[in-house]
Each structure stands twice: as structure tokens, then as C-alpha cells.
Amino acid sequence: MMVCEYKPGLEGIPAAQSGISYVDGQKGLLEYRGIRIEELAEKSTFLETAYLLIWGELPTVEELAAFEDEILHHRRIKYRIRDMMKSFPESGHPMDALQASAAALGLFYARRDLDNPVYIRDAVVRLLATIPTMVAAFQLMRKGNDPVRPNDDLDYAANFLYMLHEKEPDPLAARIFDVCLILHAEHTMNASTFSARVTASTLTDPYAVVASAVGTLGGPLHGGANEEVIFMLEEIGSVENVRPYLEDCLQRKAKIMGFGHRVYKVKDPRATILQNLAEKLFAKFGHDKYYDIAIEMERVVEEKLGQKGIYPNVDFYSGLVYRKLGIPTDLFTPIFAIARVAGWLAHWKEQLEENRIFRPTQVYNGRHGIAYTPIDQR
Numbered sequence: 141m142m143v144c145e146y147k148p149g150l151e152g153i154p155a156a157q158s159g160i161s162y163v164d165g166q167k168g169l170l171e172y173r174g175i176r177i178e179e180l181a182e183k184s185t186f187l188e189t190a191y192l193l194i195w196g197e198l199p200t201v202e203e204l205a206a207f208e209d210e211i212l213h214h215r216r217i218k219y220r221i222r223d224m225m226k227s228f229p230e231s232g233h234p235m236d237a238l239q240a241s242a243a244a245l246g247l248f249y250a251r252r253d254l255d256n257p258v259y260i261r262d263a264v265v266r267l268l269a270t271i272p273t274m275v276a277a278f279q280l281m282r283k284g285n286d287p288v289r290p291n292d293d294l295d296y297a298a299n300f301l302y303m304l305h306e307k308e309p310d311p312l313a314a315r316i317f318d319v320c321l322i323l324h325a326e327h328t329m330n331a332s333t334f335s336a337r338v339t340a341s342t343l344t345d346p347y348a349v350v351a352s353a354v355g356t357l358g359g360p361l362h363g364g365a366n367e368e369v370i371f372m373l374e375e376i377g378s379v380e381n382v383r384p385y386l387e388d389c390l391q392r393k394a395k396i397m398g399f400g401h402r403v404y405k406v407k408d409p410r411a412t413i414l415q416n417l418a419e420k421l422f423a424k425f426g427h428d429k430y431y432d433i434a435i436e437m438e439r440v441v442e443e444k445l446g447q448k449g450i451y452p453n454v455d456f457y458s459g460l461v462y463r464k465l466g467i468p469t470d471l472f473t474p475i476f477a478i479a480r481v482a483g484w485l486a487h488w489k490e491q492l493e494e495n496r497i498f499r500p501t502q503v504y505n506g507r508h509g510i511a512y513t514p515i516d517q518r
């Protein structure tokens with residue numbers, strides 16, 4: 141067996157062969173199935189992009205209509221899932237509620253028929269359709285309200301905002317939210333996708349795959365950074381405080397949330413698009429003073445850490461967009477998950493097509509040959 145050098149965090153180690161997405165971290169380039177993210181953000185919709193990621197090609201008019209229709213008809217959640225969510229503590233984090241609810245779907249669809257394309261399609265449709273409903277339902281129920289039923293007249297993104305705010309969204313807000321979903325849908329072998337693929341490789345069900353990925357996404361070094369960014373902007377509070385705040389972080393060797401990336405050594409192309417989306421929202425709905433703080437942060441971080449390749453990542457500007465859409469801070473990461481379900485499912489499907497269980501090795505650095513000490517002698 142070939143022995144490889146141990147790399148903390150598996151840096152630079154390929155974990156799969158994949159044709160789903162591609163990142164050039166030096167050029168700041170991201171493609172889904174070969175199509176540039178900028179082009180998808182301008183021309184596609186989230187469901188069309190999800191189709192592209194999962195089935196490998198852009199859908200025809202008929203294929204897209206059929207896919208959208210299937211999703212529309214599977215948006216409602218079972219009353220038993222809703223009742224289970226109602227019993228969750230309202231102080232609990234919505235990512236934990238989502239992880240538990242996604243896993244609970246597996247209780248209803250326990251049969252695993254992984255060689256059957258109908259089973260795969262049903263699972264894809266069910267997960268894409270119900271995850272947004274679950275996120276919105278928990279949000280309303282933790283406030284003591286009943287969840288809002290999906291609105292069949294609204295598309296995927298608009299319906300989510302409708303279920304969250306109990307009113308139809310402004311069309312610009314809905315389109316911008318849809319673009320956010322496109323931007324977050326997939327990103328090569330990131331931590332949660334790796335987690336999804338490891339879980340998939342055991343041939344378990346897709347609900348367990350998504351639940352394990354949701355758990356991984358929630359951490360502050362990964363998708364959870366989007367809410368940490370807002371806490372940080374609130375703590376900084378003013379443009380004048382940016383420099384002393386960052387100097388203090390650097391002195392303490394503390395990570396600056398929303399900056400840095402294992403692959404990108406330039407500004408994340410999604411951060412550039414999200415920044416433009418934020419500006420569009422500010423032009424229509426009013427400015428956000430935290431944006432001025434964010435701009436100053438980007439300037440000072442580049443001055444201090446640019447030579448190390450530390451630039452804004454996808455999590456830096458997304459929260460400013462979501463705030464303007466009236467979304468509470470602790471829903472930012474669940475919204476990331478709504479989008480990333482598309483990527484996780486694409487990787488689940490790809491993993492099954494050429495599966496081998498993930499079972500890496502380790503470098504043992506513990507002891508050998510130690511005698512057992514009876515408890516009364518310890």
C-alpha cells in the first residue's frame with residue numbers, strides 16, 4: 141500500500157474524482173458543470189442550477205417544467221414532522237432543528253433502493269422541496285405561530301420568503317434571494333460535502349447524508365461563519381473601530397470571520413457577486429451602516445493580510461444581503477443549507493455511481509504495550 145505524508149486538514153489531498161464543480165483559487169474562478177458562476181447568477185434560477193448540478197446538463201424547457209412541478213407538489217411537510225419540530229426548544233439553533241428534521245425524513249422513507257433511478261429522483265425532489273419548508277416552519281413555530289403553507293403561485297425562492305414573512309415578497313428581493321441560492325449551491329470538496337460523501341459511501345439513505353452535511357456546515361469555520369460576520373460587524377459598531385479591532389485580532393492571532401479560504405487566494409467570486417446584490421438592495425430599500433464597516437474591513441484586511449492571500453470569502457457579504465431581506469441572523473446558515481442541498485445531492489449521486497467506502501488511515505502516535513492498572517491502584 142502507498143504511504144502518503146500526513147497532511148492536517150487533508151490539505152491538497154484529492155478525496156474524489158468529480159465533474160460537478162471546479163475552482164481555480166488563484167484566478168478566483170468557479171464553475172458548475174463547466175459554466176461560470178457569474179453567468180449562472182445572471183441567467184439561471186436556483187432550480188435550474190440544481191438540475192444542472194445533479195443531472196449534469198442544463199434541462200430542456202420540458203425537463204425544467206417537470207422538475208419544478210414535482211418540487212412544487214412536494215413542498216408540504218408531514219404533520220408528524222411539524223409536530224416533532226414544535227416540540228424542539230424555541231431557544232435551540234435552527235441549524236440543529238434542521239439537522240434533526242432532515243434526519244427524521246429518513247424515518248418515513250426507510251427503504252433504500254439506491255440502484256433505482258426513481259428512488260434517487262424522489263429523494264432529490266423531496267429533499268429540495270421540504271428543506272425550505274422546514275426552515276420556515278421552525279422559524280414561525282419558535283415564535284409561537286403556526287407554520288405558513290407553501291404558496292403554489294410562487295416559485296422556489298419567493299415561496300420561501302413568503303413562508304418566512306407571511307407575505308408575498310418584492311420581486312427584486314425574491315430574485316436576489318434566488319441568486320444567493322445559486323451562489324451557495326455547490327463548492328467542490330468543502331467540509332460538508334466531504335462529510336456528505338463519506339456518509340454516502342456507506343450506502344446509507346440520502347436523509348442521513350444530508351443530515352450529516354448540515355451538521356458539518358453549521359460550524360463557524362465553514363457555513364456558520366456567515367452569522368459570525370454579522371456579530372463581528374455589530375461588535376465593531378463603527379468605521380473608526382475597524383482598524384483597532386483588526387489589529388487586536390491579529391495580535392491575538394484570532395481568525396477574522398468571513399475572510400480566508402483553503403482554496404481561494406484572491407477574493408471569492410461569490411463575495412463579489414453578493415456585494416453587488418447587497419448594493420442593489422440598498423439602492424431600493426435603503427442603506428445599511430454595517431456595509432460601510434464591511435468595506436473598511438475588506439480594505440484593512442487586504443492591507444494587512446493580502447500578501448498572505450486572505451480575502452473575503454462567500455460568508456462575508458451574504459449576511460448583509462439577508463439582513464436587507466429581513467432574515468434573522470440565525471437563519472443565515474440554514475439558508476446556506478437550503479442551497480447546498482443541491483450540491484450534496486449531486487455528490488451523493490456521483491458517489492453512488494462509483495462507490496467505494498471512505499476508510500482512510502491514520503498516523504498512530506499513541507502508546508503500545510501498556511499494562512492494565514486495576515482501578516484501586518490508579
Ligand SMILES: CC(=O)SCCNC(=O)CCNC(=O)[C@H](O)C(C)(C)COP(=O)(O)OP(=O)(O)OC[C@H]1O[C@@H](n2cnc3c(N)ncnc32)[C@H](O)[C@@H]1OP(=O)(O)O
Pocket residue numbers: 149330360361362363365394395396397398399400401402403448450453454455
Ligand atoms: C463557506 C465557507 O466555508 S467559507 C470559509 C468560512 N470560514 C471563515 O470565514 C472563518 C475564518 N477563516 C478561517 O478560519 C480559515 O481561513 C479557513 C477555515 C476558511 C481556511 O482554513 P485553512 O485553509 O486551514 O487555513 P489556516 O487556518 O491554516 O490559515 C493559513 C494562514 O492564514 C491565516 N488566516 C487564515 N484565515 C484567516 C482569517 N480569517 N483571519 C486571520 N488570519 C487568517 C492563518 O492564521 C494562517 O496564518 P499562519 O500561516 O501565519 O499561521
Ligand SMILES: O=C([O-])CC(=O)C(=O)O
Pocket residue numbers: 326327328329330331401402403453454
Ligand atoms: O470550499 C470550501 O472549503 C468552503 C466554501 O467556500 C464553500 O463550501 O462554499
